[in-house]
Amino acid sequence: MRHTLRLSLRYLLHYRLRTAILVVCIGLIFFLPIAVSLLVDHFRREMGARAARIPLIAGAKGSRYDLVLNALYFRGRVPDPLPRSAYEAIRDGGLGFPVPVYVRHTVKGFPVVGTTLDYFSELGLTVREGTLPLRLGDAVAGAKAAEALGLSAGGRVITDVEKLYDISSTYPLRLRITGILAESHSPDDGAIFVDVKTSWIIDGIGHGHVSPKEAKETSNILQKKEGEVVFNDALVKYVEITPENLASFHFHGDPHTFPLTAVLVWPRDAKSKTILKGRYAVSKTAQMLEPEKVIAELMGFVFRIKRFFDANFVLVIIATALFLALIVLLSLRIRKREMETLMKIGCSRFTVFGLQAAELTIVLAAGLLLAGVLSGATFWYVVQSHMLL
Amino acid sequence: MIEVEDLLFTYESDGFTLRVPDLAVEDGAKVAFIGPSGSGKTTLFHLLAGILVPHSGRISVAGREVSGLPDAERRRFRIGTIGMIFQDFELLDHLTVRENILLPYYVNRALTLDGGVHERVEELARALGIGSYLRRRPAALSHGERQRAAICRALVTEPALVLADEPTGNLDPRNTDVILDLVFRLVEKRGTTFLMVTHDHSLLDRFDRTIDFMDFLPEAER
Numbered sequence: 130m131r132h133t134l135r136l137s138l139r140y141l142l143h144y145r146l147r148t149a150i151l152v153v154c155i156g157l158i159f160f161l162p163i164a165v166s167l168l169v170d171h172f173r174r175e176m177g178a179r180a181a182r183i184p185l186i187a188g189a190k191g192s193r194y195d196l197v198l199n200a201l202y203f204r205g206r207v208p209d210p211l212p213r214s215a216y217e218a219i220r221d222g223g224l225g226f227p228v229p230v231y232v233r234h235t236v237k238g239f240p241v242v243g244t245t246l247d248y249f250s251e252l253g254l255t256v257r258e259g260t261l262p263l264r265l266g267d268a269v270a271g272a273k274a275a276e277a278l279g280l281s282a283g284g285r286v287i288t289d290v291e292k293l294y295d296i297s298s299t300y301p302l303r304l305r306i307t308g309i310l311a312e313s314h315s316p317d318d319g320a321i322f323v324d325v326k327t328s329w330i331i332d333g334i335g336h337g338h339v340s341p342k343e344a345k346e347t348s349n350i351l352q353k354k355e356g357e358v359v360f361n362d363a364l365v366k367y368v369e370i371t372p373e374n375l376a377s378f379h380f381h382g383d384p385h386t387f388p389l390t391a392v393l394v395w396p397r398d399a400k401s402k403t404i405l406k407g408r409y410a411v412s413k414t415a416q417m418l419e420p421e422k423v424i425a426e427l428m429g430f431v432f433r434i435k436r437f438f439d440a441n442f443v444l445v446i447i448a449t450a451l452f453l454a455l456i457v458l459l460s461l462r463i464r465k466r467e468m469e470t471l472m473k474i475g476c477s478r479f480t481v482f483g484l485q486a487a488e489l490t491i492v493l494a495a496g497l498l499l500a501g502v503l504s505g506a507t508f509w510y511v512v513q514s515h516m517l518l
Numbered sequence: 519m520i521e522v523e524d525l526l527f528t529y530e531s532d533g534f535t536l537r538v539p540d541l542a543v544e545d546g547a548k549v550a551f552i553g554p555s556g557s558g559k560t561t562l563f564h565l566l567a568g569i570l571v572p573h574s575g576r577i578s579v580a581g582r583e584v585s586g587l588p589d590a591e592r593r594r595f596r597i598g599t600i601g602m603i604f605q606d607f608e609l610l611d612h613l614t615v616r617e618n619i620l621l622p623y624y625v626n627r628a629l630t631l632d633g634g635v636h637e638r639v640e641e642l643a644r645a646l647g648i649g650s651y652l653r654r655r656p657a658a659l660s661h662g663e664r665q666r667a668a669i670c671r672a673l674v675t676e677p678a679l680v681l682a683d684e685p686t687g688n689l690d691p692r693n694t695d696v697i698l699d700l701v702f703r704l705v706e707k708r709g710t711t712f713l714m715v716t717h718d719h720s721l722l723d724r725f726d727r728t729i730d731f732m733d734f735l736p737e738a739e740r
Contacts, residue, residue, distance in 0.1 A: 471621075475622060
């Protein structure tokens with residue numbers, strides 16, 4: 130056995146280019162299905178775990194996938210708004226504990242989640258540095274978002290401009306980072322959290338005023354006389370809530386109608402859960418969903434596609450096996466003389482077969498090892514970079 | 519002692535038939551086989567080595583009835599008794615000279631590769647003038663050096679019989695003389711029987727005997 134392996138390795142190393150091509154071919158053939166399988170399993174686990182932590186989600190009528198994906202993973206299309214009164218009704222009804230969520234804005238592509246402090250306690254999120262957002266304009270960044278944006282407590286970030294060429298749209302808001310969350314290996318790592326009222330200010334529902342007489346910014350002031358301040362019309366780049374202007378911030382309209390994208394609900398018990406679902410079942414404007422079921426349904430589609438992929442992989446394996454058989458047959462023809470020499474000096478047919486089998490096994494093993502390494506590296510990269518969630 | 523009686527072998531592909539009514543070679547003899555191409559010299563070598571099986575007749579080598587042995591037994595007999603040298607060396611390009619010489623040990627479980635064998639490789643390689651080339655690959659050697667490596671491989675198992683099929687066919691006259699001198703010195707030292715196919719009649723004087731294959735051909739074909 131030792132000598133068979135030695136001879137096989139010698140042959141493969143001598144014809145290293147040929148061997149390398151074979152190993153790379155096999156490696157690439159197996160890489161994709163292994164990587165996809167690893168990632169889909171991980172994706173399913175991660176999505177399932179997140180969905181399992183939140184028993185119910187209330188939202189406006191519409192696509193249940195959009196609602197769940199936006200509320201749990203801060204991804205996908207923003208669902209239609211749900212009035213704040215829906216949150217208040219659940220809170221006052223006593224059947225469950227609601228947490229409002231408003232996910233519409235971004236900071237350099239990272240979602241800004243407007244919520245309350247209950248969100249952090251219900252999902253077990255803690256700060257690694259600084260404090261949770263306690264004031265209008267405060268924000269706390271998820272670990273990955275902070276790393277990507279280079280944020281630390283005390284830093285500032287500006288929300289993304291929604292409509293660059295619409296001068297009537299609201300200004301971006303400059304947020305004060307009060308803390309960084311500890312890594313939770315969930316979508317929360319890639320988000321920036323603010324109080325839901327701060328989100329409404331970004332929306333333009335609430336705003337503050339600065340008296341020209343108290344303005345500290347001098348670059349925009351053209352003339353300052355007694356009882357009169359003349360400003361130039363330079364574009365204001367962003368709004369910032371400071372201790373000086375905080376008191377001037379206020380909201381217009383009926384607070385009960387202020388928008389939310391979802392309400393996360395932790396029912397008091399199984400009966401409460403059933404009652405809540407029943408109430409929303411007849412609603413024409415709102416829906417109450419069990420995220421776990423919606424995600425399971427969604428994953429059902431993914432796995433149906435994966436089954437097609439798996440069937441395709443079986444065909445690829447058959448094609449690979451045929452391709453390898455062809456290579457072995459051609460190799461036997463090319464190496465006929467070598468085999469004859471071996472047999473003339475006393476080598477048995479079994480040993481000749483063993484040599485061929487050992488070479489094939491080594492090439493297959495090296496190809497699978499390469500596929501494993503590539504899949505592992507891809508898996509690590511995708512998970513680390515939060516490409517899936 | 520090699521004894522052949524009433525040997526008959528026919529290739530089914532082209533119908534060529536080899537008939538050897540009677541042949542005897544004493545132990546330690548150096549015998550040259552001559553004859554035109556296609557007269558059956560290589561076929562007889564393959565029959566003596568047990569690679570081919572005669573249709574009828576008897577072949578006895580070193581006291582063993584080769585023709586009557588089953589496949590596996592014949593192979594074991596070949597490993598232990600016979601060394602073969604080929605015209606075009608038949609060294610494996612991907613192995614070093616040392617590994618080519620040791621090849622019979624790598625592919626036959628019946629042979630044990632121990633320190634004594636390694637010493638023998640060194641000794642044979644030195645005697646054949648390739649002692650410093652053992653780590654090289656065959657492609658890095660000249661024709662003469664490659665044939666010396668092939669001779670080493672044939673002798674490393676210390677066979678009782680060496681069958682050399684035109685081993686000097688690809689060598690120039692000077693190299694032919696050198697190689698034959700070296701082989702004769704080694705086989706004489708060990709008392710090995712040496713049978714060699716050659717077309718070079720100038721070498722015949724150096725052998726104990728010459729067997730002309732024309733004698734085995736039917737009258738009409740001579």
